[in-house]
Each structure stands twice: as structure tokens, then as C-alpha cells.
Amino acid sequence: xxxxxxxxGGTTVVDGVDMxxxxxxxxxxxxxxxxxxxxxxxxxAGFTEPDSGTVSVDGRDITGLNPGKRDFGFVFQQYLLxxxxxxxxxxxxxxxxxxxPKAEIRRRVGETLEAAGLSKFADRKPRELSGGxxxxxxxxxxxxxxxxxxxxxxxxxxxxxxxxxxxxTEIKSxxxxxxxxxxxxxxxxxxxxxxxxRIAIMKDGRIEQFxxxxxxxxxxxxxxxADFLGAANFLTGKVEETTEDGCTPVRLDTGxxxxxxxxxxxxGQRVRAAVRPGKLRLVGxxxxxxxxxxxxAVYVGSLTRLTVxxxxxxxxxxxxxxxxxxxxxxxxxxxCVTADREDxxxxxETDGG
Numbered sequence: 001x002x003x004x005x006x007x008x009g010g011t012t013v014v015d016g017v018d019m020x021x022x023x024x025x026x027x028x029x030x031x032x033x034x035x036x037x038x039x040x041x042x043x044x045a046g047f048t049e050p051d052s053g054t055v056s057v058d059g060r061d062i063t064g065l066n067p068g069k070r071d072f073g074f075v076f077q078q079y080l081l082x083x084x085x086x087x088x089x090x091x092x093x094x095x096x097x098x099x100x101p102k103a104e105i106r107r108r109v110g111e112t113l114e115a116a117g118l119s120k121f122a123d124r125k126p127r128e129l130s131g132g133x134x135x136x137x138x139x140x141x142x143x144x145x146x147x148x149x150x151x152x153x154x155x156x157x158x159x160x161x162x163x164x165x166x167x168x169t170e171i172k173s174x175x176x177x178x179x180x181x182x183x184x185x186x187x188x189x190x191x192x193x194x195x196x197x198r199i200a201i202m203k204d205g206r207i208e209q210f211x212x213x214x215x216x217x218x219x220x221x222x223x224x225x226a227d228f229l230g231a232a233n234f235l236t237g238k239v240e241e242t243t244e245d246g247c248t249p250v251r252l253d254t255g256x257x258x259x260x261x262x263x264x265x266x267x268g269q270r271v272r273a274a275v276r277p278g279k280l281r282l283v284g285x286x287x288x289x290x291x292x293x294x295x296x297a298v299y300v301g302s303l304t305r306l307t308v309x310x311x312x313x314x315x316x317x318x319x320x321x322x323x324x325x326x327x328x329x330x331x332x333x334x335x336c337v338t339a340d341r342e343d344x345x346x347x348x349e350t351d352g353g
Contacts, residue, residue, distance in 0.1 A: 001017060001018065001019050001040075001043075001044065001053065001054065001055050001056070002018050002053055002054050002056070003016055003017075003018060003052060003053035003054070004016070004017040004018075004040060004043055004050050004052075004053035004054075004055070005017075005050060005051045005052045005053055006036075006039055006043060006048065006050055006051050006205075007051055012205055013034075013036050013039050013205050014036040014039050014040050014043070014050075014205045015036070015204070015205035015206050016053075016206065017036070017040055017053070017205075017206070017207055018207075019200065019207070019210060021181065021183065022181075023148075023179075023181055024179045024180070024181055025181055025182075025197045025198065026172070026175055026181075026182045026184065026195055026196050026197045026198075027182070027183050027184065027196060027197065027198050027199070027200065028183075028184040028185070028186060028191075028192040028195060028196040028198075028199045028200070029041060029183070029184070029185045029186075029200050029202055030186060030187070030189065030192040030199050030200065030201050030202065030229075031187065031201060031202035031203060032187055032203075032228075033187065034204075035202040035203055035204065035205070036202050036204070036205035036206070037185045037187075037200075037202050038153060038154075038185055039205075040202070041151055041153055041183065041185050043055065044072075044151060044183060045067055045070070045072055045074055045151050046062075046065060046066055046067035046070050046072075047067055050063065057070075057148070057149070071147055071148065072147055072148070072149045072150070072151055073142035073143070073145070073147035073149070073150040073151065074142065074150075074151045074152075074153075075138055075139055075142055075150065075151070075152045075153070075155045076138075076153055076155065077153060077154045077155055077156075077157045079126070079134045079135060079137070079138040080138065081126040081134060081137055081138060081141075082126075083125065083126055083127060084125070085125070085126075086122065086123050086124060086125060087113070087118060087121050087122050087123070087124055087125075087126075087129070087137050088109055088113070088122045088123065090126070090137055090141055091109045091112060091113065091137065091140045091141050091144050092105050092109050092144070093141065094141060094142075094144060094145045095108065095109070095144060095145055098145060100145075108144050108145075109144060112140045112143055112144045113140060115143075115174060115177070116136045116137075116139065116140050116170065116174070117136070117170075118133065118136055118137065118140065121133060131159060131163070132159060132163040132166065132167060135155065135156070135159065135167060136167070136170065138155075139155070139170075139171065139174070143174060143178065143180070146178065147180075148181060149180075149181045149182075149183065150175075150180050150181070150182045150183070151182075151183050151184075152171075152182060152183070152184045152185065153185045154185055154186055154187070155167075155171075155184075156168065156186075156188075156191065157186075157188075164191070168191060168194050168195055171195065172194070172195055184196070189228070189229055189230075192213070193213045193217075193229075196213060197212065198210060198211060198212055198213075199211065199212075199213060199216055201216065201224075201225050201228060201229065203224055203228075208221070208222050208224055208225050208228075209221045209222065209225045216229050217229060217230060217276075218342075218343070219345070220232075220274070220345055222347065222351060223272060223274065223347040223351045223352065226274040226345055226347070227274070230276045230277075231276075231277070231321070232274040232275060232276050232277075232345075233274065233275055233276070233277065233280070233320050233321055234272045234273070234274050235250075235252050235253075235254065235258065235272065235273045235274075235275075235290075235310075235320075236252070236253050236270070236271070236272055236273075236349060237250045237251050237252040237253050237258075237270075237271060237273060238250070238251050238268055238269065238270060238271070239251075239263075239265040239266065239267055239268065239269045239271055239346070240257070240267060241267050242262065242267075246261075246262040247259045247260070247261070247262070247341050248260045248261065248262055248263045248265060248341075248346060249288075250271060250273045250344075250346060252273070252290060253312070253314075254290060254292075254310040254311060254312040254313050254317075255290070255291070255310075255311055255312045256288070256289055256290040256291060257288045257289075258273050258275070258288070258290070258338070258339065258344055259288050259341040259344065260273060260341055260344035260345065260346045261341050261342050261344065261345075263345075263346040265346055265348075269348070270348070270349040271346045271347060271348060271349055272346070272347050272348075272349055272351065273344055273345070273346055274344070274345045274346075274347065275339045275343055275344045275345070276343070277305070277321040277322050277323040278303075278323040279339050279340070279343035279344075280320070280322045280323075280324075280337050280338070280339050281324075281337070281338055281339060281340075282322070282324060282326065282329065282335050282336065282337060283336050283337070283338050284336060285336050288338055289336040289337060289338040290310050290311075290320070290336070290337045290338070291310070291311045291334065291335070291336050291337075292308040292309050292310040292311050292313075292319075292320065292334075292335060292337065293308065293309050293311075293332065293333070293334055293335070294306055294307070294308055294328075294329050294330065294331050294332060294333050294334075294335055295307045295308065295309050295319055295331060296331055297328045297329065297330060297331055299328075302325065303323050303324060303325045304323070304324055304325075304328040305321070305322070305323055306321070306322040306323075306324065306328060306329070307319040307320065307321055307322075308320040308322060308335060308337060310337075320337060322337065
């Protein structure tokens, strides 16, 4: 897609989206409500006409084609199964529309139901299935005709967490086995990280960053991405002289220093240093650290979540959030906190996210 734009009533909801997706790739549009992710998907599907820009597949411009001629698969959050048809009949329906021979329909429906673990439900009606089973039938109905591209709009949003986790595994397994190209929309960050080869984080109709899950998590390019994907701690300060080994030290307003990986910042520049709760470490007193007092310590199974009030923090400043698997200190204890420089991102202070 290139330069996709869409406005409604003078409000721009998608503003110049450019993206190339490789065959067999699982790409997710991730963003909060109103970010433009679903509208972008609808323009790809042909259900919404762009004001400008193009959609191309294998170099062929399909922007003007109606949805039926694009031959994409589409899975909605609503299952849209035919209530009077059995599971087998629902899954066979798109093949019948395409005039596939009956023997081939039986073979492909059988294989698809087997892959989704639905063979024993083949003769049931949708009302006789659980929500998760109905979702799998809806997915099978798309996968059975092997579309070149499958578009999914919040397909797991109506499921409980346990079932949603199971379906994530199934979707990814089927996608890999069949080599499908999937474009997926969700607001669930964990779901995007689990499923995707690459993720486009969207804000105000634009793509903030299009990258691998690891790239987004470890190398956010904007403060918004750092905060949206993983809820980073932000600490303000000034950049000091870059060291010989390429480190960018930040002298924090609260006192102490955080060493960051190399960034293109001038000495004296006001910045925000971002570091995720799980990347902070409790250490003995050293020059490159922050000091403070533990306010809360909450055990959540595999780790403990701490909040630390930093020395010198201005009134109203949020406490530092830390996640640690080590033996935690108690509330009221004094601690020293630091992070590896590769885990610290630096943004201009005006980049408010």
C-alpha cells in the first residue's frame, strides 16, 4: 500500500500510510481506538474507498476492485456463520461458490477441519458449539479456499483470556503451516507480540513504527512507541559528553546518571530517558545509578513489582516501576537502581509521546 488517506467529515482518520508486506508474513496493525488501524484494513479489503493512495498485490494495482474480486479472506470478530448449516456446510460454502468439484470440496473441508481440531463437530450446527469453536469454524471457512491474503479484524476480541491464548497458538500454527499472508488488527499488545512477524504501531492515522516485535520493544523510535508497548519509565535530564565507548550518559534531574546506548544528542540537550520496568536492576551504590525508597512491593508469581520514589523527584512525579525476579526489598528500604545502556532509549524532551 502506498499513501493511503481517508477522511470523514473533515477529520483525517488515515494519513499517508505506506507499507510493503512480504508473502507469508504475519503483520499486525496495533493501536488504540481511533488510531486508524481498522479503516486501513477496510481499505485493503475494498470495503472502504481511499481518498488517495493505492493498494497493490504482486505489483498489480487493485485499488479500484470491489471486495469480491480481490479474493482476500476476511475474519471478523462476529463469526457470521450460517445458523441453518452444519459446520461442514459452513466451511464448504466458499468452495461451492467458486465451483470447486464435490470430491475436492470433501477433501479440503476434511483437511481444514482436522487441522483446526473440529472434525468431531462436523455435523453440528453453530448453536451447538462454544464461542471458541465457532471462531475456529469462521477461520476454517476462510482458510479452506487458500486465499493469498487473510485479513483479520479483532477476531479474538469476544473470547475469554484462556481461549484467546489457545486461539492465538492455533492461528499462528495454521498460518505457518499453510504459508498464509495475514494482516491482523488488534488493540491487544500481548496478542500482537505473540502472533506477528512485524507490527505497525499506529497513532492518529499514521504509522509510528513498523518493525519486528523485538525491534519495537528494544529499539523504540519515539516516546509514544516506548510507552505504548511496555509502559516505559521516563526520566528527564541532560545529556553529558559521549564517552569513548559510544555511551550516552544522561544526568537525571533527580540526581544520578543513566548510561544509554549511543544516540544523536548534543551535550547539554534536554531529554527523556526511557527504560522498561523489567530492564531496571537493583544494585549496590555506584556512580551510574538512581537512589530512592521502595514504596510498594507486590508479588505476582514469577516476579515482584516494585514502585520506588526517587530521591529529588518533584511533587507529582510518578514513582519508578520495577519488575524483578530477585529477592525484593521491603517497602521503606533504600535502594540503588540502574539499567544496562542497551536497554535505555533517549528522546528529545519535546517528544512527549
